[in-house]
Amino acid sequence: MKTLLHINKHAKAFSNKTEIPTDLSLYIHWPYCEFKCNFCNFNKYVDINSPNSKVESSILKEIQHRLRKERDRRIKSIYFGGGTPSLSSPRFVSEVINLVSKMCILPSDTEITLETNPTLVEIEKMKSFHFAGINRCSIGIQSFKDSILSWMGRDHTGRDAVQAIETARKIFNTGVTYDLIYGVPNQTTESFKKELEYALSLSSYHLSIYQLTVEFGTRLHKDIKAGSIKLPDVDTLADMYETAFEVSKNQGVNRYEVSNYAKGSNLEGKHNKHYWEGGDYIGVGPGSHSRYTISDDPGNGKISTINIRDPKSYMESVATVNHAIAKRVDISSRDELEELIVFGLRTIYGVKNSSIDRITNGRKSLKNIFGLETVQRYIDDGYLEWVLNESDNQMTRSNLKLEGKIPNALVPTNKGMQVIDTITLELISTLQYP
Known part of the structure; x- marks a missing residue:
């Protein structure tokens, strides 16, 4: 595959190793967005004047520091999340992938995902991201109905969403996933069913179907508290959840996790599955989380780290000490077991x-x-x-x-x-x- 030639070369260099290294996933957090949705509680910042080159160089520097002791690790997946990472450049994505390939083992089948918004799925830019090494595109659709999108504070229309999926499929083929949200104001089970059926007619390789959650401090939380918005009741939400399962199943799209569906096990998301199975992962970028085994001292077991959330403070820390870890906690065997149960039982496995x-x-x-x-x-x-x-x-x-x-x-x-x-x-x- 043309876009992954640099990865294949590195994989061959390690083909004579007798011991298979432990799988490791890498999460790259891009902190900036063009806008913030009414229901969003993620670590993201609306700052159109932010110098991309500075945050890009900080992330690259942190990767080099965090992976310096992970050279025998095999990279299972790389996930560019955010924020809106497609606001970064294909050049930056290529630099990340090349750096990782030099520091760890990066097989040709590594899943490399980029999150994006429908209005940013421009064919030439997506081609450039694909050429840089991205083989999976995750689109924040949420809904195809203009009234719902307007209420959410999204900047795209239903037509934009359709065009985004069509464009992504041309470039990434089966490597396309998107998300839908149910349980929004005035939504009925029947209207949700019709929207899901329409969505699956556009692309059914992989999708995530989430119930709208009310996060403290968001505009949605304030509107509900003020009584200006009423969400569907518990019984209706349960009906919608069951409807999602039945409609998807009828289309040959199987639920493999509480909120995730795929048309075949080969299309299930490797990155999240690695999380759910208790696999090691390292997160870089503002506010990112990591959970991994200490390579140079296995006796210390697994640790959890959380990076500084604020982008400016994050960049200052990386410039000073090469990383931005704000908190580190040792993970006990009991903690690991509890996480395994919580996440494992959310999947069919x-x-x-x-x-x-x-x-x-x-x-x-x-x-x-x-x-x-x-x-x-x-x-x-x-x-x-x-x-x-x-x-x-x-x-x-x-x-x-x-x-x-x-x-x-x-x-x-x-x-x-x-x-x-x-x-x-x-x-x-x-x-x-x-």
């Missing part, structure tokens, strides 16, 4: 026994890590299932008692997906470790 074995150094398994009475109750009620064996991509699921067997995984049913947050909280309360 559930919590794997091999992951429990790895985190506890073989001291625990799925059979004795939880209070089995609680697990069995959820199984009997149809919320969870055991995966008893897994070979040749075939899984045998069971709602029966284990009877001495150690299962391969504990997975949620479709019914369980709808209330998985409640289930995980109770399961964590029964954890028998350490």
